[in-house]
Structures are given as structure tokens and as C-alpha cells.
Amino acid sequence: MKAQGHVFKYGDNIDTDIIIPARYLNTADSKELAAHCMEPVDEDFYKNAQAGDIMVGGLNFGCGSSREHAPIAIKACGISCVIAKSFARIFYRNAINIGLAIMECPEAAEEIEAGDEVSVDFETGIITDITKHKQYKAMPFPAFIDNIIKQGGLLHALK
Amino acid sequence: MSMTMTQKILAAHAGLDEVKPGQLIEAKLDMVLGNDITSPVAINEFEKAGFEEVFDKSKISLVMDHFTPNKDIKAAQQCKQTRTFARKFDIDNFFDVGNVGIEHALLPELGLVAAGDCIIGADSHTCTYGALGAFSTGVGSTDMAAGMATGKAWFKVPSAIKVELTGTLQPYVSGKDVILHLIGEIGVDGALYQSLEFAGEGVKSLSMDDRLCISNMAIEAGAKNGIFPVDEITKNYMYGRVNRAYQIFEADEDAVYERTISIDLSQLKPTVAFPHLPENTKTIDEVGNVKIDQVVIGSCTNGRLEDMRTAAQILKGKKVARDVRCIVIPATQSIYKECIKQGYLDIFIDAGCAVSTPTCGPCLGGYMGILAEHERCVATTNRNFIGRMGHNLSEVYLANPAVAAASAITGRISDPKEVM
Numbered sequence: 001m002k003a004q005g006h007v008f009k010y011g012d013n014i015d016t017d018i019i020i021p022a023r024y025l026n027t028a029d030s031k032e033l034a035a036h037c038m039e040p041v042d043e044d045f046y047k048n049a050q051a052g053d054i055m056v057g058g059l060n061f062g063c064g065s066s067r068e069h070a071p072i073a074i075k076a077c078g079i080s081c082v083i084a085k086s087f088a089r090i091f092y093r094n095a096i097n098i099g100l101a102i103m104e105c106p107e108a109a110e111e112i113e114a115g116d117e118v119s120v121d122f123e124t125g126i127i128t129d130i131t132k133h134k135q136y137k138a139m140p141f142p143a144f145i146d147n148i149i150k151q152g153g154l155l156h157a158l159k
Numbered sequence: 160m161s162m163t164m165t166q167k168i169l170a171a172h173a174g175l176d177e178v179k180p181g182q183l184i185e186a187k188l189d190m191v192l193g194n195d196i197t198s199p200v201a202i203n204e205f206e207k208a209g210f211e212e213v214f215d216k217s218k219i220s221l222v223m224d225h226f227t228p229n230k231d232i233k234a235a236q237q238c239k240q241t242r243t244f245a246r247k248f249d250i251d252n253f254f255d256v257g258n259v260g261i262e263h264a265l266l267p268e269l270g271l272v273a274a275g276d277c278i279i280g281a282d283s284h285t286c287t288y289g290a291l292g293a294f295s296t297g298v299g300s301t302d303m304a305a306g307m308a309t310g311k312a313w314f315k316v317p318s319a320i321k322v323e324l325t326g327t328l329q330p331y332v333s334g335k336d337v338i339l340h341l342i343g344e345i346g347v348d349g350a351l352y353q354s355l356e357f358a359g360e361g362v363k364s365l366s367m368d369d370r371l372c373i374s375n376m377a378i379e380a381g382a383k384n385g386i387f388p389v390d391e392i393t394k395n396y397m398y399g400r401v402n403r404a405y406q407i408f409e410a411d412e413d414a415v416y417e418r419t420i421s422i423d424l425s426q427l428k429p430t431v432a433f434p435h436l437p438e439n440t441k442t443i444d445e446v447g448n449v450k451i452d453q454v455v456i457g458s459c460t461n462g463r464l465e466d467m468r469t470a471a472q473i474l475k476g477k478k479v480a481r482d483v484r485c486i487v488i489p490a491t492q493s494i495y496k497e498c499i500k501q502g503y504l505d506i507f508i509d510a511g512c513a514v515s516t517p518t519c520g521p522c523l524g525g526y527m528g529i530l531a532e533h534e535r536c537v538a539t540t541n542r543n544f545i546g547r548m549g550h551n552l553s554e555v556y557l558a559n560p561a562v563a564a565a566s567a568i569t570g571r572i573s574d575p576k577e578v579m
Binding site for chain 2: 068069
């Protein structure tokens, strides 16, 4: 599986209150959540994001609350993959469990710039910055987690 | 064999003699928790996957605490969905308006969580129960759904940071200052994927409320859990609350820690985390002149009886400053009743505070104390992220209850000694 799209880039410690402010958590509807995704720092993100686009963050991406609404909102905006220097652990679990692709790759997260066209190969972990003609290799998932993703999420893997 | 306390609990719940950091295991769960925000997502997933039974109706807690009493129609719908699920599966521990308290104050108070347990909760502050000597961690709704169905969860065994405590706390310094100091030292990702294991002779000087507050904010350093050894204080707290056998685990003498951090409790000062990260800490003598508009005293971090007592001692006979709103929220109904009995509620109301029924409301900017543009709040809560308590251009300063109460009186962030 591959993802390809344009990059939205954010900094370190992007917390779940930025990804989806708690005042909107009175619904579990993914489209409603998507409409407020990244609102505190990038009000137009929802309007500008196209299906397949890629989000790039810095250290500790997704820190804070355990709200699964955060990866749900990002996914519902059409984002095909989040690349970051590191992920907060609950966000990491949640993204895997709902089937939002995430890649930990400090070098790619540092060098890729907003607006770059990037492709990600999930099988090999190869991240290609098409704009800059540069390739990176992300850390692969352990087999156990890879199985959850291949089965389409945790609950499918359990059944 | 050399394991940390966390590793020992995980090994026991996975049916293994030994586990090593990085190992993936499947562990049996003693409690699965959800609230009115995370449970609906879990219930949707549970139903979508076609599960028809829960693993154990006595080991699931559904706590309607975040947006209750219902803040709006959508919040009411979410509670209704959770209530319907709880009744359908005859869930023993369903807490609704009237008997609800803030989940992480309520579960320990009722003895639903105990030493040696393995607990997951669809709320990041589930790490609170580490104070009782349990392994307890926050997860998302899908993990909660899987936990409700199977009674199990997968974990990557964490390595650990040892936090060696010595000395005793000074007046007006509390567990909140210990954890804010630690987060200031190691940063908001300083313990990412790791356990924080508290140890040392300083532990015995910390009350249960202090320990619950410290473990509560382990997540704010990125930690998977924050755990305390079990001593007489823990046993006394559990006595009369926990009516089942519990197990005490101890770290091996030769357990391996990635690093050790030493904190002399007697050297700590009241500590304030400035916007917009809990790691942006300053001691009270460094804060300068920060004028405030609101104070919130409450939450799963600092809404317990000792917190209320501290705030009452400072507010007694005093008045909240003009143009400052001070909101006090005892975390559970039993704390609320004790505040009435002890006369704290009279003190708060006479000082000009608003006192609320238990709710998480303002902490996460849900309702009950939303900030306007450029407003500042001193809060005893746990996060000061951008827009956490309202407008994106509002600010939250995290502090202990003594600093919060003193600041309510002066109208700026203040050392409690200034008003006492």
C-alpha cells in the first residue's frame, strides 16, 4: 500500500487539544470532528486538506488526552499518513487501532517541508520527498502491530 | 530475575515468570474504564464488531463525569447511549448524575481499584491508580472496547525511570509541586513509553492525596504509568474500601532503570507551569506579576479532600479579588459532603467562590468556566495547552491548590505566604 499527497507541517508537541478541542467531543461523528481538526493552530486545515495528503509533525505528536477522536478527525480529513519524529504513546496505539497510518522518522520529519509532495510505501517504510528528490527509511512496525493494521484494526484482528 | 514493579505486575497478569522491556504481551485486566466522551466511541466499536457479551460486568466502570450534568443536547445523547449500554449489560459500576464523581477520584475512593491490579481506561489520566501500587494506563476507545469484550489488552513492556524521593515537603508545597517539578526537569516527553517508578524514604511523607496527584500527571511527562510502592499509608487507605484480596508487588533490588532522578522534597517550592506546556515551570519566586481573571480549584488532579482543605484554610475570612471568578469543584459527592461538614463550603461561598457539583467541565474547556480571549486562569488542573480552557488566545497556569486560592485573593499569581 502506498500513500501520496501534499504535506501539512506542524511543530513539536502537537497535543490532542490542538488536533480536536474537547468542546467538540460531544459527538463521535467523524465528519463533524473533522470540521474542527487542527482548528486552534490552522483554522483552514479542514478546507485545505485533500484526500491522500500527508501530515508531518515533530516530537511527541499527539500528546495529551486519550481521545480516539484525534486520529479519527485526522483520518476523516483525508490524511493518508502522519510522519513524526516521535509519537505520544496513547496516540500511537489509537492510530494503529483505527487504521490511520503513522511513521516514526526523525530525519524525514525534520527535512520535509510544508507543501512538498511526498509518497509513503507502507510495506517497505520508504518515504519519498518527490519535490526534493530525497528518500528516507522509517522504522518498520513489529509483526504484531503490522498484523493489526493488515487486519483493518484491533477489533478485526481479535475476531 | 530483575524486574521493576511495573514489569512484575505485567508479568503476573500475562501469566509469565519474567518479562523484559520491549516485549509484547497480552495481559488480563482487573478494570476497564470509560467516561461519557470515550465510552460512546467504544460502544460503537463494540457493537460494530458484533460482540454480544462483556467479559465481566463487575470489572467495567462507566463514569459520566466530563460533560455532566449534560452541557448540551449532544452531550445528553452521548450519556443516553452509554446509560443504555450499561443497563443492557447490567454493568455494576455505572455512575451517573447524583452519584458520579470525577473518575480518577471516584474509583480509588470506592475501592474499585487496588494494589497489584492491571487497569486500562479510555482516559489519559487513568495512570492515577499507580498511587495505589497498581499498573494503570490510559488507552483509546478501541482498546476499551476490546477490553470490555475480552478482558485483555496488549502492551509493550516499558523500561523505567526511577524517581528517588528524600526529605519532606514544606508548608504550601504538595504533590502537585513534586510532579510539576519533575515534568519541568525531564520535559513533556521525558518519560515517553516508560514507567515512572517512585521510590525512596521520602515516599512515606507523602499522603495518599499527594501520591494520587503525582501519579495522575505521569502522562504529562509522556509516561505509560507512574507507580508508588505499597506501604502502611496505602494499606490504610485501601482498608474498608477494597473488599477483595489484593497483591503487593515490589521492584527487585537489582531492577534495571534507564535513569534515576533524585528529588529532595524539602527543597521544593510552590511551582507554576506557564502556558502552553506543563514543562514550562517556574517556582513561585520567579513568576513575576501575572494578573489573572479566573481560578479553578478541582479536577482529577486536585479535587480531593486535602486540596479542598488547603484552599479553605487560605480563603477563610478572605474575599476573592474583584474581577476574578473562583470556581471550586469537589471531585466526588463524598468529598462534597465532607466539605459541607467541615465548613469549607461556607468558607468558599463567603469568599465569593462558585461551588459546583463534581464535573471535569472547565479543565478540558468543556463548560463551567470557559475563558474569553486573552483571559488568564490559575488552575489546579493538569494541562495548559493552547485553547485548553476556552479561547485559543486564553492562558492556563497550572498550580497547587494553595497557590490557586492565594491567587484568587490577590488577583495575580501569588505565593500563599503573601496572604497567610
